[in-house]
Amino acid sequence: MRPIPRSSRFANGGVSFWFRENGLPERRAPLPGDGDYDVCVVGAGYTGLWTAYYLKKDQPDLRVCVVEREFAGFGASGRNGGWLSAEFSGSQEDYARSHGKAAMVALQRALMNTVDEVVTVARAEDIDADVVKGGVRLIASNAAQRERLETHIDYLQEWGYWPDDIHMVDLDHAPPVSVHGAVAAGYSPHAARVHPAKLVTGLARVVEALGVEIFEDTAVTEIRPREGADRPTVVTEHGTVRADHVVRATEGFTSTLRGQRRRWRPMYSSMIVTEPIAPELWERIGWEGRELLRDSAHSYVYAQRTADDRIAIGGRGVPHRFGGSEDKEGATQPQAIAELWRSLTGMFPDVADVPVEHAWSGVLGVPRDWSPTVNLDTGSGLGWAGGYSSSGVSTSNLAGRTLRDLILGRSTDLTRLPWVGHEVRGWEPEPLRWVGTQVVRGLYRTADRRESRTEGNGHTSRFAGLATRMPGN
Template identity: 75%
Template sequence: MRLFTAAAQMRPIPRSPRFVNGAVSFWYRELGRPRRRAPLGGDADYDVCVVGAGYTGLWTAYYLKKEQPDLRVAVLDRHFAGFGASGRNGGWLSAEFPGPRERYARSHGKAAMIAFQRALMRTVEEVVRVAGDEGIDADVHQGGMRLVATNTAQRERLARDIAHLQEWGYWPDDLHMVDPDQDQGVAVDGITAAAYSPHAARIQPAKLARGLADTVEALGVDLYESTTVTEIRPRRGAARPAAVTELGTVHADHVIRATEGYTATMRGLRRDWLPMHASMIATEPVPAELWERIGWQGREVLGDSAHTYVYAQRTADDRIAVGGRGVPHRFGSEPDAEGATPPHTIAELWRSLVRLLPDVAEVPIEHAWSGVLGAPRDWLPTVDLDTGTGLGWAGGYVGSGVATSNLAGRTLRDLLLGRETELTRLPWVGRRVRGWEPEPLRWVGTRVTNGLYRTADRRESGSAGHTSRLAGLAGRISGR
């Protein structure tokens, strides 16, 4: 029955003869999987050991070596650099903040949260600058971010959200409503409202990850791939902190955990961050005559205002890559592998794409994939370094990690070098939250929440009403 159901779900979707589901991501298919670097060769000793070669780990290593070249830095990864969300995401380099701002304000004050938001805006520029300075060709195009609404409830919500954000660090020039009748952006079907922010850029995620990996290696960082860390040990008396692998143990003055969505695979950390899955599809290159109707000449990143939101980009070779919520959480926090995506998720993403841009209904889908990201129980990212144990960490980006991971890397640099800076004073430094509920509670909770959001979207699209109360219920259940 499962095979028949899957076939029925996929039947309406035009698929390329080259269609692939999984295989890490389309970004690596375009680029080619990297040749793996050598694994750890046995016990070793470093000043700093970073566990995880995604954006967070690579940025941390980059800024440490740029600031203090004589530091001995190692980065360990179970697969290869950029295998996880860093090589699978939607390519949104944006200043979006993933969690409720009021929670940071309650502990540090509103001004601290506004400073955090402004720092994220500057981070977009920082990533663009580093890519240029280091010669990393990541298809970077700083066209900004466009958000659209396609029904009355979404329009009201978008206007309300922007008014709210302009009290929390966005000034009018940073994010504002635009007249969809006068706007020459993207010809979204049924558009009722639109907003624009200049603080965003499109990237090719795997190219950025590979470029960063090559750059840190050239700076003298030892990058070990195919090296699975099973345990991170704190300082105990005279015993230094350590990352324990099947191939040897790395001792260091500090060990940084940069495992994000894979944190639940580490011993003792199963409930710290919930592994949540996001999925994407990419089309074949869209014909030029369709682009004339669609527009999108600015190549800004594009998102909608639904509760089960989608995010999209026009790629450098004129495809459309669109993503959204997939299977939100797998029972038992099972880790993601090669990124195969369920047929019903592929179908949902395709329907979302065609709903926004009906002109591409006949353009074949060439690739589908999924990735895993980390969600803390209060939905707020954190950075910290415990000088007593020698352990540090960063993550919990809830899908907004392309820019946030860079800010985390620079913040960890300052913490590791013992500096007090404007970055180390930001409100996410040192934040601790309780863990997630045990299974099956968290699996049931995420399934119910996702179902409520989807039902809320259906109700809003079928009426001229306000935001569905079901969305509010979903927010209360999830704690967002």
């Protein structure tokens, strides 16, 4: 692999390139002391802000506050790959077993509608987030990946995607994206490119204008349920907030709360972004439709063409750190940078001399069954949503609308979706969790290497089969 060209402005961490480009927001004041509200949301990422937005839009007299340890969008909401898509990370079969196949199909269709919902709200609220709804293209680079992609599309068409929603495309007649070595491709129109930091900071501005109080630099140490006549409480370093309902919207940082350490596993995704690419290179690459791009490897990568003509590409470089340790600054490890560069130049050899300008990472919250959930416990007064794994930009919006209906006591199509109330047991303690993650990651990467070298076989490697069967893969 050729050395990675690095810009003189090359940065690693600093939250994310998105915030470096957009500018870090001016910090809002922390909680001034004890408070009393109708709804207190913990976490000012997409989930928390969408929940507050829809509550105040539907019931303006509600007293709503959002409490955030850092600043709005500090976590995955400001660090992700800018993929607003209808992809669903959970198990369709698990939800169908509990609620029936029709309910799972309804959930998938709701996610497709969610893509349009976010685009519509951003436009209506004057949030300029570089949104382009170009769909998503799925690329296969060898025979095994092609077989797996075709099987995956057939599978999705049994679970809520119709042929117009996802299908294989003829590379000779599709809009040109010159991915080196591509042997097949699929396409879905239900996806849009966004600038994550612009979306989350714009949403925070809109929510505040609606009358929601956002308190930043306010670390929450504990969320206590309703006990007897006492209301749920949020304990912070600056005071205690009491509310009729408390929503935990902490995603990858959930394990930092008392009693939540094993609920969701912190998993890290890493990203790099190039300097702006010259027009003559774009003429060779194509990608005029600005669709999202993902490969079909087991250790897959995802990419977008940014508004200022860079390529931003991400993947699970070093997904799990022992003990779920935090990296507050978003720095990513050299190994992850090298792996992403290898994937980028493998797909687009023409950019091999374009410097990398920024690398960063973000943490996701992953349930043991990889299936996201939304819930409101009316007895304790506590609600929560998360565990999105790899589809949080869209899923968080659907979660926010669902939490609104649950908190307002409505029975709607959203509250009847099968992820509402879904529960799963916690992860194993360390070091079992770390060891298992390393084994699964190693098996998938071995499978990718073997599939790329296999000629004429065209089948998924048995190493991937072993990884898939491991608990909590």
